[in-house]
Amino acid sequence: MDGTLSAVVTFSLPRVSSVSVTDDTLTVDLEDGRTISVPISWYPRLAHGMPEERAHFQISSAGYGIHWPDLDEDIGVEGLVLGRKSTENPASFERWLQRRKQEKVNDRPTSSLT
Secondary structure: OOOOOOOOOOOOOOOEEEEEEOOOEEEEEEOOOOEEEEEHHHOHHHHHOOHHHHHOOEEOOOOOEEEEOOOOEEEEHHHHHHOOOOOOOHHHHHHHHHHHHHHHHHHOOOOOOO
16 A cells, blocks of 8 residues: 555435426425525526426436426436536527427417408
8 A cells, every 4th residue: 555545435416305496596405405596597498488387397206307398408406416507509499499489479379350
């Protein structure tokens, strides 16, 4: 042995216990008692979502992620704990925005002349 100390670090992630989203903040409570709040602007799809879309989320069965099916957004506990913002490519996000705009146009009721 050369006198160098070595250590093994084990990192275990806590599970999500609750989630809330406001117009400007994503707040996630973890089972270990921590609460992580980050600006919603870190996740553009959440920022562009309607309040009812943001409120419709699912905590993964294992508890390590959150999924918003209406926004096609997934956020993991690891990224939140490490302070990672969305890494979505700007071109991908722009395509998503354009699809949303088109869907809204297609969902508009058409007026009928009688």
